[in-house]
Amino acid sequence: MNYNIKYPRTYHLPFSPGATKDDKKLQGDWFNYYKGKEVVFTEKLDGENTAMNFIDVYARSHGAPTRSPWSRNLWDPSDGLFWKIKQYIGPNETIYGENLYGVHSIEYNKLPYYWHMFAVNDGDIWYNWNDVMEFANMLNVPHVPLLHHCILHHEDEIEEIINSLMESHSFYGDCGREGIVMRVVDSFPITDFSHFVCKYVRANHVQTDEHWTKTWKKASLYKV
Numbered sequence: 001m002n003y004n005i006k007y008p009r010t011y012h013l014p015f016s017p018g019a020t021k022d023d024k025k026l027q028g029d030w031f032n033y034y035k036g037k038e039v040v041f042t043e044k045l046d047g048e049n050t051a052m053n054f055i056d057v058y059a060r061s062h063g064a065p066t067r068s069p070w071s072r073n074l075w076d077p078s079d080g081l082f083w084k085i086k087q088y089i090g091p092n093e094t095i096y097g098e099n100l101y102g103v104h105s106i107e108y109n110k111l112p113y114y115w116h117m118f119a120v121n122d123g124d125i126w127y128n129w130n131d132v133m134e135f136a137n138m139l140n141v142p143h144v145p146l147l148h149h150c151i152l153h154h155e156d157e158i159e160e161i162i163n164s165l166m167e168s169h170s171f172y173g174d175c176g177r178e179g180i181v182m183r184v185v186d187s188f189p190i191t192d193f194s195h196f197v198c199k200y201v202r203a204n205h206v207q208t209d210e211h212w213t214k215t216w217k218k219a220s221l222y223k224v
Contacts, residue, residue, distance in 0.1 A: 018201025
């Protein structure tokens with residue numbers, strides 16, 4: 001069984017203005033991996049990258065299970081999401097999502113749910129996007145907002161699509177979007193992640209610093 005649940009680093013698109021000196025950008029012939037393929041553009045939500053397998057809940061940067069107060073909605077033994085869905089996660093499967101229980105840089109004013117799925121793997125393969133959406137539906141949890149899908153023919157199309165998407169407000173409020181994630185619809189091997197998933201992050205995005213854990217606050221859910 002494969003218990004390596006850490007989510008890989010997502011490379012920035014070459015024109016992503018929010019990349020820092022520590023981030024990696026796509027270079028060289030990167031577009032060849034996307035050319036002629038169906039891709040989806042999803043909203044990059046501003047929360048904590050979390051993972052769940054059938055054993056426990058994990059934060060993005062830790063191999064040990066998380067018990068942070070800003071992820072209590074997932075691990076709490078009384079009503080945490082993990083305990084409601086763990087029986088549906090296979091022994092080799094890991095599901096990944098953005099947890100918005102704690103407010104980071106963006107405070108969404110129309111947030112209906114805390115946790116949003118964006119990826120699933122079985123230890124060897126990243127599931128295709130349609131399977132991710134079906135898995136989320138089976139678990140009765142939302143997936144990250146799907147903003148656009150198409151078949152790519154030219155590299156310039158990507159920047160045009162993303163610039164248009166970034167002009168709109170977030171799917172969950174009147175605030176701007178943190179960024180956009182682009183991935184191929186098809187499944188692909190674990191080792192090929194950097195070729196088939198990339199991101200665009202807005203300029204001057206405030207990075208969560210060491211003081212965040214001392215001043216964090218719980219996000220409010222929007223009641224329709």
